[in-house]
Amino acid sequence: MLDRFWTAVRCRLQVSRYCREVLEAAGHAPTAAPGQLPPRTLVVGNDPVRILLFGEGVTVGYGVGSRAEAIDGALAKRIAELTGRGVILENRARPNVRVDEVVESLGGVGTHTFAVGVWSPALTETLERLTLQGWRSRVTAMLQQIRADSDMPLVIAQLPVPSGTHPSVLILRPWYARLNRTIAEVAARFPDVVTVELGTVVVPMRSGDPVLGTADYRRQADPLAEAVRRALWRSPSASADALSPGR
Numbered sequence: 001m002l003d004r005f006w007t008a009v010r011c012r013l014q015v016s017r018y019c020r021e022v023l024e025a026a027g028h029a030p031t032a033a034p035g036q037l038p039p040r041t042l043v044v045g046n047d048p049v050r051i052l053l054f055g056e057g058v059t060v061g062y063g064v065g066s067r068a069e070a071i072d073g074a075l076a077k078r079i080a081e082l083t084g085r086g087v088i089l090e091n092r093a094r095p096n097v098r099v100d101e102v103v104e105s106l107g108g109v110g111t112h113t114f115a116v117g118v119w120s121p122a123l124t125e126t127l128e129r130l131t132l133q134g135w136r137s138r139v140t141a142m143l144q145q146i147r148a149d150s151d152m153p154l155v156i157a158q159l160p161v162p163s164g165t166h167p168s169v170l171i172l173r174p175w176y177a178r179l180n181r182t183i184a185e186v187a188a189r190f191p192d193v194v195t196v197e198l199g200t201v202v203v204p205m206r207s208g209d210p211v212l213g214t215a216d217y218r219r220q221a222d223p224l225a226e227a228v229r230r231a232l233w234r235s236p237s238a239s240a241d242a243l244s245p246g247r
């Protein structure tokens with residue numbers, strides 16, 4: 001009995017893929033998918049800044065019907081409010097993108113053309129095959145690749161810590177905390193790279209479980225937008241007059 005329980009738990013620990021299957025079975029298709037042109041979210045305003053959104057996790061846009069309802073719309077709007085500038089936000093997220101595939105998923109886009117990048121990682125492998133050293137090495141290699149291309153300031157959205165009482169979630173929660181600490185430690189070694197905590201999120205483990213909605217994306221957009229605002233001060237591509245601290 002106990003062996004069957006742990007087998008079931010291990011099968012569900014590839015959480016990104018499993019949750020995607022649950023969401024899609026419930027009719028929640030991703031709003032960013034392979035083969036699509038990278039969607040752009042525009043906020044009209046003076047001296048617009050270009051923001052690159054990429055990776056997996058919250059950037060994919062499950063649980064809503066459009067990019068305007070996903071993190072894209074909330075983040076672009078909040079950045080515009082904080083900076084008083086227009087925003088051109090380009091989303092190159094892809095479902096189930098591993099850390100070592102992130103740069104390849106950008107499709108050769110020149111990161112130097114963006115004022116700030118926002119990367120959202122996700123756990124796309126089973127815990128049986130995961131080690132903190134391996135995670136550290138992959139995050140380090142990804143950041144080295146980004147820095148080899150440009151000095152674009154980078155904001156990293158940490159893994160939202162799963163909430164709930166499902167057995168898989170209880171095992172995942174301390175792992176996510178460890179992975180986030182590792183991300184922060186690696187990021188601290190690179191110039192103009194900061195991490196942002198996104199708090200907790202309900203992880204859907206069965207059909208009918210709550211999924212992210214527009215209100216959740218708005219909540220997550222607030223700390224990300226503030227980090228982007230601060231990063232614009234250091235961005236070589238943000239050629240506008242200096243932003244005032246009070247904006």
